[in-house]
Amino acid sequence: MQRYLDYYTPSSWPNPFEIVSEGYFCKSGITLVLTATLINKNFITSENLTFLVISNTLDGSDGLVLLDNGLVYNFSDTVVTEQFAIDNSVVFTKHVVPKNQICS
Numbered sequence: 210m211q212r213y214l215d216y217y218t219p220s221s222w223p224n225p226f227e228i229v230s231e232g233y234f235c236k237s238g239i240t241l242v243l244t245a246t247l248i249n250k251n252f253i254t255s256e257n258l259t260f261l262v263i264s265n266t267l268d269g270s271d272g273l274v275l276l277d278n279g280l281v282y283n284f285s286d287t288v289v290t291e292q293f294a295i296d297n298s299v300v301f302t303k304h305v306v307p308k309n310q311i312c313s
Contacts, residue, residue: 214238216262216273219306224313236272240283244275244311253277258306263298274298 213233215221223231225245228238240260247253255277264271265284274294275282284294 211235212237212272214241214273216260217302219260219304219310222310225311236270236274236283240273240275241311243283247275247277247282248308248312253308256308258308258311260304260306261298262301262304263294264301265294265298267297 213231213235214223214228214237216237222237222241223233225242227233228242244253244258259276260273261276261281262272263274263284268285274284279291281290281294284290284298
């Protein structure tokens with residue numbers, strides 16, 4: 210899968226509308242759109258969000274995943290995982306980002 214976003218620089222991340230409009234549907238773009246949806250539907254109430262930059266050792270994909278209350282979102286398509294995701298990935302870095310940065 211092609212990479213459209215610089216997952217190492219949160220200040221450069223586009224908002225969810227830009228991601229959809231421009232078709233930035235890489236792992237990181239999908240994670241950010243998913244995060245905005247979860248915030249909008251009040252599934253995530255934390256003021257700060259934790260994103261991990263990972264390489265999935267099972268399928269070779271890399272990018273952002275959301276870590277919230279022990280759950281990992283977008284490690285693999287359509288599945289919310291727990292410790293399994295961490296155990297089967299290499300974590301390169303962690304970002305703690307204010308919620309309003311994702312939904313602005």
